[in-house]
Amino acid sequence: MLRDSHGIExxxxxxxxxxxxxxxxxxxxxxxxxxxxxxxTHMSNVLGTYxxxxxxxxxxxxxxxxxxxxxxxxxxxxAVDVQTLDADFYVFSGHKLxxxxxxxxxxxxxxxxxxxxPFMGGGDMIASVSYxxxxxxxxxxxxxxxxxxxxxxxxxxxxxDYVQNIGFSAIAAHERALTxxxxxxxxxxxxxxxxxxxxxxxxxxxxxxxxxxxxxIATLLxxxxxxxxxxxxxAEPLMGRLGVTSTARASFALxxxxxxxxxxxxxxxxxxxILT
Amino acid sequence: xSDTAELxxxxxxxxxxxxxxxxxxxAYDAEAEGDNPMCGDRVHIYLNRENTAVxxxxxxxxxxxxxxxxxADAVAGLTAQEIAARKAAFEAMVTTGAxxxxxxxxxxxxGVSEYRSRIRCATLPWSALAQALEDEKNV
Numbered sequence: 001m002l003r004d005s006h007g008i009e010x011x012x013x014x015x016x017x018x019x020x021x022x023x024x025x026x027x028x029x030x031x032x033x034x035x036x037x038x039x040x041t042h043m044s045n046v047l048g049t050y051x052x053x054x055x056x057x058x059x060x061x062x063x064x065x066x067x068x069x070x071x072x073x074x075x076x077x078x079a080v081d082v083q084t085l086d087a088d089f090y091v092f093s094g095h096k097l098x099x100x101x102x103x104x105x106x107x108x109x110x111x112x113x114x115x116x117x118p119f120m121g122g123g124d125m126i127a128s129v130s131y132x133x134x135x136x137x138x139x140x141x142x143x144x145x146x147x148x149x150x151x152x153x154x155x156x157x158x159x160x161d162y163v164q165n166i167g168f169s170a171i172a173a174h175e176r177a178l179t180x181x182x183x184x185x186x187x188x189x190x191x192x193x194x195x196x197x198x199x200x201x202x203x204x205x206x207x208x209x210x211x212x213x214x215x216x217i218a219t220l221l222x223x224x225x226x227x228x229x230x231x232x233x234x235a236e237p238l239m240g241r242l243g244v245t246s247t248a249r250a251s252f253a254l255x256x257x258x259x260x261x262x263x264x265x266x267x268x269x270x271x272x273x274i275l276t
Numbered sequence: 277x278s279d280t281a282e283l284x285x286x287x288x289x290x291x292x293x294x295x296x297x298x299x300x301x302x303a304y305d306a307e308a309e310g311d312n313p314m315c316g317d318r319v320h321i322y323l324n325r326e327n328t329a330v331x332x333x334x335x336x337x338x339x340x341x342x343x344x345x346x347x348a349d350a351v352a353g354l355t356a357q358e359i360a361a362r363k364a365a366f367e368a369m370v371t372t373g374a375x376x377x378x379x380x381x382x383x384x385x386x387g388v389s390e391y392r393s394r395i396r397c398a399t400l401p402w403s404a405l406a407q408a409l410e411d412e413k414n415v
Contacts, residue, residue, distance in 0.1 A: 213338060215337045215339075215394065215397065219283065219394060222391070231314065232315070232316055239316075274281045275289070275338065
């Protein structure tokens with residue numbers, strides 16, 4: 001979309017077979033010094049890989065670029081400190097943090113936001129208005145034109161309080177144990193292949209099972225009361241890189257239990273009998 | 277857990293593993309492609325006017341592949357008008373889940389009605405066939 005509206009050139013850094021950022025490839029993309037923004041996910045919604053955000057920020061800054069991290073997945077699973085990461089921009093959505101739909105967060109460094117013009121006009125985003133000239137409110141009001149999503153904002157605040165009260169160290173430890181258990185358990189199912197072997201990974205596991213189609217796997221698990229996601233996960237280019245058209249994906253959250261993972265493994269064994 | 281496999285009964289799995297009408301025929305009068313961008317499933321339909329023989333190349337889930345193959349059985353020898361009527365009856369059956377005696381083996385797919393997102397898998401080959409018929413008419 002930015003390419004069409006602003007004529008930007010989009011460059012793509014490769015990933016390794018393990019599903020991690022290939023820094024050699026990234027270096028090549030930056031070689032001519034023209035890159036202005038490094039936009040990267042903080043955690044892959046397909047492979048579960050955490051990207052090394054601090055290292056990436058340092059990499060971008062040393063080469064005169066800004067960095068934008070998409071934390072839609074990461075903020076749910078571990079504590080994020082945008083200052084420590086030295087992120088220029090950090091974004092996430094409310095509904096993945098157990099909060100309401102229709103709201104998200106864009107964090108930007110104050111000096112960058114200060115230098116940016118509004119992208120939309122409306123109530124509460126002006127400092128002064130005359131026929132000759134209008135001036136804009138300071139950030140963040142400058143970027144929040146019109147009546148805000150009041151209910152959603154309060155709801156997202158409650159969701160953030162909720163996860164913070166449980167604590168990210170407890171959430172991360174719980175999910176780490178679940179992920180280890182799931183990888184160990186699912187790996188025992190013959191013919192099931194887990195995609196991605198990143199060192200630093202969260203509770204998202206994509207897999208294929210011989211010739212069984214991901215949607216058939218999902219429907220058959222659904223019949224056993226187990227909900228997974230199937231498809232290309234809004235990541236078609238990555239599917240191409242992995243050499244698949246779709247994957248089945250199990251993901252874990254703070255309320256998932258080890259017994260549920262065992263039920264998934266049992267369910268998959270049954271699915272395998274039917275489909276393969 | 278007998279209920280688990282109901283939708284994937286032997287007829288469907290048999291047609292998925294061993295489709296009777298798969299592949300590109302040596303001669304055909306019309307062709308059309310159906311694809312579902314949501315899941316990447318794709319079916320290519322070849323229509324031979326003589327005896328209304330349908331072939332398909334399916335790259336997708338078991339439901340779609342079996343549906344394409346059973347469709348080829350169900351439309352063999354029918355006129356375009358009869359196919360349109362059968363398509364409508366099929367779509368009603370997979371949407372409501374109510375078996376229709378006129379549809380024979382196609383009733384094996386009635387179970388998809390429980391899965392809104394999967395109904396499209398079953399109807400995709402029929403949409404592609406309708407497109408092929410439309411194109412053929414305009415030739």
